[in-house]
Amino acid sequence: xxxxxxxxxxxxxxxxxxxxxxxxxxxxxxxxxxxxxxxxxxxxxxxxxxxxxxxxxxxxxxxxxxxxxxxxxxxxxxxxxxxxxxxxxxxxxxxxxxxxxxxxxxxxxxxxxxxxxxxxxxxxxxxxxxxxxxxxxxxxxxxxxxxxxxxxxxxxxxxxxxxxxxxxxxxxxxxxxxxxxxxxxxxxxxxxxxxxxxxxxxxx
Amino acid sequence: xxxxxxxxxxxxxxxxxxxxxxxxxxxxxxxxxxxxxxxxxxxxxxxxxxxxxxxxxxxxxxxxxxxxxxxxxxxxxxxxxxxxxxxxxxxxxxxxxxxxxxxxxxxxxxxxxxxxxxxxxxxxxxxxxxxxxxxxxxxxxxxxxxxxxxxxxxxxxxxxxxxxxxxxxxxxxxxxxxxxxxxxxxxxxxxxxxxxxxxxxxxx
Amino acid sequence: xxxxxxxxxxxxxxxxxxxxxxxxxxxxxxxxxxxxxxxxxxxxxxxxxxxxxxxxxxxxxxxxxxxxxxxxxxxxxxxxxxxxxxxxxxxxxxxxxxxxxxxxxxxxxxxxxxxxxxxxxxxxxxxxxxxxxxxxxxxxxxxxxxxxxxxxxxxxxxxxxxxxxxxxxxxxxxxxxxxxxxxxxxxxxxxxxxxxxxxxxxxx
Amino acid sequence: xxxxxxxxxxxxxxxxxxxxxxxxxxxxxxxxxxxxxxxxxxxxxxxxxxxxxxxxxxxxxxxxxxxxxxxxxxxxxxxxxxxxxxxxxxxxxxxxxxxxxxxxxxxxxxxxxxxxxxxxxxxxxxxxxxxxxxxxxxxxxxxxxxxxxxxxxxxxxxxxxxxxxxxxxxxxxxxxxxxxxxxxxxxxxxxxxxxxxxxxxxxx
DNA sequence: GATGAATGAGAATTCATTCAT
DNA sequence: GATGAATGAATTCTCATTCAT
Numbered sequence: 001x002x003x004x005x006x007x008x009x010x011x012x013x014x015x016x017x018x019x020x021x022x023x024x025x026x027x028x029x030x031x032x033x034x035x036x037x038x039x040x041x042x043x044x045x046x047x048x049x050x051x052x053x054x055x056x057x058x059x060x061x062x063x064x065x066x067x068x069x070x071x072x073x074x075x076x077x078x079x080x081x082x083x084x085x086x087x088x089x090x091x092x093x094x095x096x097x098x099x100x101x102x103x104x105x106x107x108x109x110x111x112x113x114x115x116x117x118x119x120x121x122x123x124x125x126x127x128x129x130x131x132x133x134x135x136x137x138x139x140x141x142x143x144x145x146x147x148x149x150x151x152x153x154x155x156x157x158x159x160x161x162x163x164x165x166x167x168x169x170x171x172x173x174x175x176x177x178x179x180x181x182x183x184x185x186x187x188x189x190x191x192x193x194x195x196x197x198x199x200x201x202x203x204x
Numbered sequence: 205x206x207x208x209x210x211x212x213x214x215x216x217x218x219x220x221x222x223x224x225x226x227x228x229x230x231x232x233x234x235x236x237x238x239x240x241x242x243x244x245x246x247x248x249x250x251x252x253x254x255x256x257x258x259x260x261x262x263x264x265x266x267x268x269x270x271x272x273x274x275x276x277x278x279x280x281x282x283x284x285x286x287x288x289x290x291x292x293x294x295x296x297x298x299x300x301x302x303x304x305x306x307x308x309x310x311x312x313x314x315x316x317x318x319x320x321x322x323x324x325x326x327x328x329x330x331x332x333x334x335x336x337x338x339x340x341x342x343x344x345x346x347x348x349x350x351x352x353x354x355x356x357x358x359x360x361x362x363x364x365x366x367x368x369x370x371x372x373x374x375x376x377x378x379x380x381x382x383x384x385x386x387x388x389x390x391x392x393x394x395x396x397x398x399x400x401x402x403x404x405x406x407x408x
Numbered sequence: 409x410x411x412x413x414x415x416x417x418x419x420x421x422x423x424x425x426x427x428x429x430x431x432x433x434x435x436x437x438x439x440x441x442x443x444x445x446x447x448x449x450x451x452x453x454x455x456x457x458x459x460x461x462x463x464x465x466x467x468x469x470x471x472x473x474x475x476x477x478x479x480x481x482x483x484x485x486x487x488x489x490x491x492x493x494x495x496x497x498x499x500x501x502x503x504x505x506x507x508x509x510x511x512x513x514x515x516x517x518x519x520x521x522x523x524x525x526x527x528x529x530x531x532x533x534x535x536x537x538x539x540x541x542x543x544x545x546x547x548x549x550x551x552x553x554x555x556x557x558x559x560x561x562x563x564x565x566x567x568x569x570x571x572x573x574x575x576x577x578x579x580x581x582x583x584x585x586x587x588x589x590x591x592x593x594x595x596x597x598x599x600x601x602x603x604x605x606x607x608x609x610x611x612x
Numbered sequence: 613x614x615x616x617x618x619x620x621x622x623x624x625x626x627x628x629x630x631x632x633x634x635x636x637x638x639x640x641x642x643x644x645x646x647x648x649x650x651x652x653x654x655x656x657x658x659x660x661x662x663x664x665x666x667x668x669x670x671x672x673x674x675x676x677x678x679x680x681x682x683x684x685x686x687x688x689x690x691x692x693x694x695x696x697x698x699x700x701x702x703x704x705x706x707x708x709x710x711x712x713x714x715x716x717x718x719x720x721x722x723x724x725x726x727x728x729x730x731x732x733x734x735x736x737x738x739x740x741x742x743x744x745x746x747x748x749x750x751x752x753x754x755x756x757x758x759x760x761x762x763x764x765x766x767x768x769x770x771x772x773x774x775x776x777x778x779x780x781x782x783x784x785x786x787x788x789x790x791x792x793x794x795x796x797x798x799x800x801x802x803x804x805x806x807x808x809x810x811x812x813x814x815x816x
Numbered sequence: 817g818a819t820g821a822a823t824g825a826g827a828a829t830t831c832a833t834t835c836a837t
Numbered sequence: 838g839a840t841g842a843a844t845g846a847a848t849t850c851t852c853a854t855t856c857a858t
Contacts, residue, residue: 030322034321036827046842049829050843057828115235162375163370163394170373192360240852241852242852257817262853457824517727520727523643523727567801570782570802575774578774600768601771648831659840662839
């Protein structure tokens with residue numbers, strides 16, 4: 001599966017990653033429309049034209065950047081999911097908190113990115129959808145585990161996950177102006193709140 | 205408070221409403237950046253220039269459109285909140301369902317509208333915030349009532365409301381392609397799911 | 409067929425004609441690639457952007473300009489064909505001379521325009537082809553008339569027309585630098601030369 | 613005149629020839645403006661930058677390519693002119709046919725190449741002109757021979773040659789879509805048609 | 817009140833050219 | 838000799854905004 005890559009190709013790959021890191025940051029901060037290639041180029045200390053040496057256009061760059069952002073995000077959550085010990089509740093709560101922290105601190109405009117412009121070619125939209133599925137899977141695994149163990153109860157698995165994801169993604173909107181310690185409290189509150197979605201005995 | 209308005213002013217008012225209705229529709233469909241004034245004007249069968257007779261610019265038009273949309277939405281929820289009989293849970297669930305129905309059926313891209321461009325002047329952003337607060341207030345009233353009666357328990361009132369709102373707003377994204385009866389079931393599932401956020405005894 | 413047009417529409421039509429006249433001039437002088445919209449706009453004393461109020465893009469402007477150029481050209485030849493008295497030879501020779509004069513004096517780069525960029529959409533290419541057919545028809549009518557009267561003899565009608573057209577179109581290339589009276593002589597020589605293509609008794 | 617060339621220089625020469633062959637092909641297919649160096653490089657399996665080791669720029673490459681194409685073309689016609697036996701008419705007709713066959717089969721867009729961008733430096737334009745003269749000379753020699761022998765009669769030698777050349781060059785435009793046998797017939801018709809340009813007794 | 821026309825400031829994209837390695 | 842990378846200037850296209858009529 002992994003073909004041997006020359007030194008040159010690896011170098012190009014690293015450059016692409018640098019660009020994508022910067023682009024993911026910018027797109028994640030501001031959303032697609034509010035970013036122009038000048039901005040991306042400037043942060044990389046190159047000129048606009050250079051970006052076209054690596055990407056066919058703004059759409060392609062954005063798509064790749066979103067994927068990078070998503071891979072990074074999902075990867076960190078997966079790593080955490082693997083590392084955390086304990087019952088499903090402990091693990092799910094950790095995931096939620098981690099997700100919100102990343103959203104608020106690093107990709108405050110990520111929500112915008114999921115609202116992919118309808119004008120994009122299907123190929124690009126498909127890639128975004130794919131990426132979201134992987135991301136969802138991390139939470140789903142823990143949730144299903146908790147259900148099987150009898151730790152959790154839900155009305156419907158997918159709906160619960162959607163609701164969780166929506167709330168986590170919008171967190172940046174209302175945590176934007178808070179001081180650091182207030183944010184920490186907000187994160188805890190949100191995590192505890194969302195844990196109720198999977199609670200047993202949800203009422204008298 | 206209400207000054208007497210001339211026939212001319214009423215006529216202007218009606219025209220403004222027409223424009224706002226169309227604008228709300230378009231902005232709600234595509235989001236701020238993807239709408240251009242040409243499109244708005246075309247749907248109204250007027251020319252771009254005419255819009256400037258009623259609004260100072262694109263930002264102002266969008267703001268007013270969002271407010272119109274929000275007022276309509278909030279107004280209907282308020283009416284419902286007043287009409288529904290029963291305990292807080294019944295009323296809250298009815299509100300949730302109504303909100304989701306409006307979101308999915310009428311303003312499928314309303315989510316985009318809350319993502320106001322960062323470049324907007326503070327005056328405009330404030331008005332949007334204000335509108336959201338009114339909207340929030342409808343839910344908050346029922347929630348607080350339920351808490352006082354001992355029907356509900358929450359981790360934190362505001363956070364709970366934010367999470368609810370986020371989930372309801374994103375519903376259009378995942379209910380988009382469903383058949384009518386599937387949608388009905390999805391609405392129920394979502395309402396039941398979100399009711400867990402306020403449930404007493406949320407676990408052992 | 410002719411719908412009633414408002415004063416406004418007529419005015420717009422006149423503006424479009426002005427633009428097309430200028431564009432035809434420029435494209436006819438330099439060819440598609442060597443003209444940029446800045447040039448066209450400058451000659452019209454407007455800004456680039458204004459052109460987009462009348463034409464969807466450079467291709468559309470160029471196509472319309474080529475059509476204008478062709479209509480003008482063909483129209484003048486048709487007028488002449490109707491006006492000239494005498495036998496077919498007299499009329500054909502007059503057509504040839506007129507065609508060459510227009511080519512050299514007004515549309516020296518017209519040849520370039522018939523070499524339409526392969527990347528153009530078929531719709532545009534079709535329109536150009538159509539226009540060429542009308543142009544060809546003027547010569548064909550006189551040629552066929554001469555043949556029927558027994559004035560002319562040709563190897564093959566279409567081939568003869570193609571050869572004539574080619575020679576006439578390329579005239580600007582070799583008449584470019586000549587003085588006025590030399591040009592006149594060159595036109596006569598070319599006309600006499602091409603008349604041999606339709607001559608009876610073409611050899612011993 | 614011919615200096616001794618080292619092995620290195622010969623190698624370079626061969627490389628230059630390869631590049632020119634590919635460039636002539638591409639420029640002949642699409643014309644100057646529509647070809648970019650990326651395309652040329654790609655067909656050669658090298659990178660754009662490498663071309664600059666052999667040529668000072670796009671203009672120089674194009675000029676050399678056109679010359680190469682012209683030399684090849686002229687060379688083959690010269691060889692044929694020397695080989696064909698018979699009267700001037702036989703030889704001229706053979707030249708015409710050969711020219712058209714090469715144009716249609718091998719350099720269908722050669723016409724574009726004679727339309728050298730007006731922006732080229734004089735040095736380059738001169739070289740193109742020079743090459744055209746050599747090419748012209750092949751036909752001129754036979755034509756003059758025929759005139760001296762009393763086989764041909766023309767209105768003006770140069771004009772006749774220009775007309776012939778124009779018609780032959782444009783042949784690809786109207787022979788493009790024909791089947792092979794139809795093309796053969798078209799070639800014959802064109803040759804016969806053009807022979808009328810030099811016919812004695814061109815009419816009553 | 818409304819319109820047609822024009823503007824001007826971006827924004828994306830292309831591509832010949834340069835150059836260090 | 839060749840390459841990958843970068844540049845920068847040119848060019849097409851978009852669109853909110855202005856304004857005379």
